[in-house]
Amino acid sequence: MAITDIPEFAHLTESDIEALGAELEEIRQDIIGSLGERDSAYIHNTIRFQRALEVGSRALLMLGSRNKTAWAIGAGALGVSKIVENMELGHNIMHGQWDWMNDPEIHSTTWEWDIVGTAEHWKQTHNYIHHKYTNIVGLDDDVGYGVLRVTRDQRWHPFFYGNIVYNAALALLFQWGVGIQHLELGKVAKGRDDRRETMQKVGVFAKKAGRQLAKDYVLYPALSRKGWKSTMTANLVANGIRNVWTNAVIFCGHFPDGAEKFTKKDVENETQAEWYLRQMLGSANITGGPVVDFLSGNLSYQIEHHIYPDMSSNRLAEASVRVREVCRKYDLPYVAGPLPVQYFKTWRTIAKLSLPDHMLRATADDAPETHSERMFEDLPKPLPTQEGRRAGLQTAMRYKRSRRAGEVSSAA
Numbered sequence: 001m002a003i004t005d006i007p008e009f010a011h012l013t014e015s016d017i018e019a020l021g022a023e024l025e026e027i028r029q030d031i032i033g034s035l036g037e038r039d040s041a042y043i044h045n046t047i048r049f050q051r052a053l054e055v056g057s058r059a060l061l062m063l064g065s066r067n068k069t070a071w072a073i074g075a076g077a078l079g080v081s082k083i084v085e086n087m088e089l090g091h092n093i094m095h096g097q098w099d100w101m102n103d104p105e106i107h108s109t110t111w112e113w114d115i116v117g118t119a120e121h122w123k124q125t126h127n128y129i130h131h132k133y134t135n136i137v138g139l140d141d142d143v144g145y146g147v148l149r150v151t152r153d154q155r156w157h158p159f160f161y162g163n164i165v166y167n168a169a170l171a172l173l174f175q176w177g178v179g180i181q182h183l184e185l186g187k188v189a190k191g192r193d194d195r196r197e198t199m200q201k202v203g204v205f206a207k208k209a210g211r212q213l214a215k216d217y218v219l220y221p222a223l224s225r226k227g228w229k230s231t232m233t234a235n236l237v238a239n240g241i242r243n244v245w246t247n248a249v250i251f252c253g254h255f256p257d258g259a260e261k262f263t264k265k266d267v268e269n270e271t272q273a274e275w276y277l278r279q280m281l282g283s284a285n286i287t288g289g290p291v292v293d294f295l296s297g298n299l300s301y302q303i304e305h306h307i308y309p310d311m312s313s314n315r316l317a318e319a320s321v322r323v324r325e326v327c328r329k330y331d332l333p334y335v336a337g338p339l340p341v342q343y344f345k346t347w348r349t350i351a352k353l354s355l356p357d358h359m360l361r362a363t364a365d366d367a368p369e370t371h372s373e374r375m376f377e378d379l380p381k382p383l384p385t386q387e388g389r390r391a392g393l394q395t396a397m398r399y400k401r402s403r404r405a406g407e408v409s410s411a412a
């Protein structure tokens with residue numbers, strides 16, 4: 001099942017965790033303390049690039065959307081523009097990553113992004129709830145988004161036979177999933193909500209969604225005149241491109257093998273250092289180079305983003321080098337892999353967990369998608385390791401895999 005005792009799972013003492021936390025905090029202070037002109041130039045250049053790409057793609061669609069080549073280029077460029085606006089701008093600016101510039105136009109309190117959900121609602125569900133309770137079953141709504149089963153700690157129900165269908169729909173309509181998340185429709189369906197508050201939330205969401213629909217499917221198509229149908233379909237495709245890409249990046253950071261899940265017990269009296277450790281264990285990175293980094297809003301460094309959610313995104317790559325060294329020092333796993341591989345593992349988990357537990361082979365404590373401290377109960381203590389090296393979680397997992405493969409005898 002999900003981890004109930006993080007120090008035991010990580011093979012770290014309380015003093016180890018505090019020392020680890022101090023090293024991670026030192027990284028944060030070093031980088032945030034060095035922010036300056038080159039970082040300011042980065043975000044301003046990104047805004048200029050995104051706006052130029054959007055203007056150019058919309059102009060191309062208005063003037064030539066009935067031409068197949070122009071339509072394909074326009075729809076694709078608009079999709080990329082929406083990705084950059086959503087990931088590298090909206091998500092990161094609203095995290096407060098650029099508040100240090102004191103620019104009223106590029107500030108977490110004033111930025112509104114180009115999706116149907118409102119900044120106000122998203123900052124509550126994401127910045128506060130998700131980042132505080134990352135991957136904690138029953139506290140983090142992003143664990144399954146209310147419709148998916150992504151860990152065996154979620155009790156199986158016949159509803160989950162549709163896991164694959166639900167995820168495909170969620171990917172295609174991801175901005176809508178993000179938009180309605182704050183409405184807590186599960187509580188509404190069970191009559192456990194404050195109805196007046198719910199209606200207020202619905203009104204705010206409907207107003208924002210209405211503006212988005214009017215912009216993409218009424219205003220810009222109307223400006224295209226005879227090509228209005230082509231422009232409308234291009235906008236639909238561009239939104240779909242953005243939705244699927246965003247879904248892939250976010251799911252690859254939270255649900256591939258090695259991104260752990262936790263129980264509510266884990267946050268009882270949690271220290272800052274313990275929070276750092278949980279963020280590291282519950283996240284996964286994507287490898288792919290600078291283009292993937294940029295288009296993912298640097299969420300390819302999801303581990304670092306979860307440790308430092310308010311750190312300017314262009315500096316996460318720098319932080320990752322030092323965080324990886326900390327993981328090596330404390331013998332902790334640093335989960336990373338190419339996007340296609342990580343996304344495949346995510347879909348594999350979603351497909352597998354559509355079935356009831358008795359049809360699954362791995363145990364609930366030792367499944368690829370969810371580990372537990374109980375998976376180590378039969379391992380020798382202390383673990384055999386090279387002289388002078390710490391034997392921690394990474395070594396324990398490697399030893400467990402070797403034993404499973406028959407390379408190490410159970411009596412060793």
